[in-house]
Amino acid sequence: MSSSTDTVLSAAEREDIRTRFLAVDTSNVADVLDVMGWPDQGLAAEFMPYPATAGRLAGWAYTIRGQMTPYPLGGDADKMAACQGLSPGEVSVWSGDGDGICYFGELIAIGMKERGSTGALVDGGIRDVRWLGHHGFPVYARYRTPVQSIGRWKVNAWQVPVFLRGATVERVRIEPGDFILADEDGALAIPAAIVPKVLAESEALTATEIRIREELSNGLTLAQALERYGHV
Incomplete structure (x- = not known):
């Protein structure tokens, strides 16, 4: 179970952390989480970027929950x-x-972007994929479908703990304020209490990998790299 950080971060600190996470790969973050004793933070392989060129997703979790609920057409207040x-x-x-x-399409995404949201992570479906790409709003979802939620699926809570399909466990608990990171390799949820430490360790691992790539390109063999740096 995750918990909030002991020290409340300022808006500038939150944005600095978010921007720095954009420079590290989910693979390195996942390795760091393993070492720190958080092995089950990866989300299911079905989560994909929409469109495929959506790019990286990084930001603080704002949770929304809903359920199948038949109701008259006319919107979900x-x-x-x-x-x-x-x-x-x-x-x-x-x-x-x-x-x-x-769960949503282009118009709601525009509204979220206007409020400064940096993207969405959807354990369900989205639509208007082409237009989401046009607006530069990265979305990672399990599937796309033209079938709308109105009359079928209704939001029943927000800013509460939610459970998304996991990679190594059936569900991953995500709380408001946890950190979401997704790229070409998949998506992760990082508990709020450990975000700064995970970031620092991931940056250090990233720096090591950069050095290894540089030395390999300059003639270092893989065996020499493993001897010098160990497993990375």
Whole structure:
């Protein structure tokens, strides 16, 4: 179970951390989490970038939960209220039992971006993929579908702990304020209490890998690199 950090970070500190995470790979972060005793923070392999060129996703978790609930057409007021709470640097994290339908599309994404949100992580479906790419709003989701949520799936809570499908466990618990990182290799959730330490260790590992690549390109053999640096 994750917990909030003991020291409240300022907006500038949060943005500095978010920006620095954009320079490290999820593979290195996952290795650091293993060493620190957090081996089950990877999300399921189905989470993919939409569009494929969406780029990296990094930000503080703002959680939204919903469920299949038949209701008349006309909109989901709770979904709109939930999205109004997003702040700069946050990633909306969507959970629920809405298999087969999308949780949001272009227009809601525009509203989230206007509030400073840096993207979305969706344990479900999205649509308007081409337009999400046009707006430069990175989304990682399990699938895409043209079928809307209105009349079928309804938001029932936000800024509460949620559970997303995991890579090594059935579900990964994500709390508001945890950190979300996703790239070509997949997606991770980093508990808030360990975010600064994970970042520092991941940056150090990244620096080591850069040195290894440079030395390999200058003639160092793989065997020599392993002897010098050990497993990385």
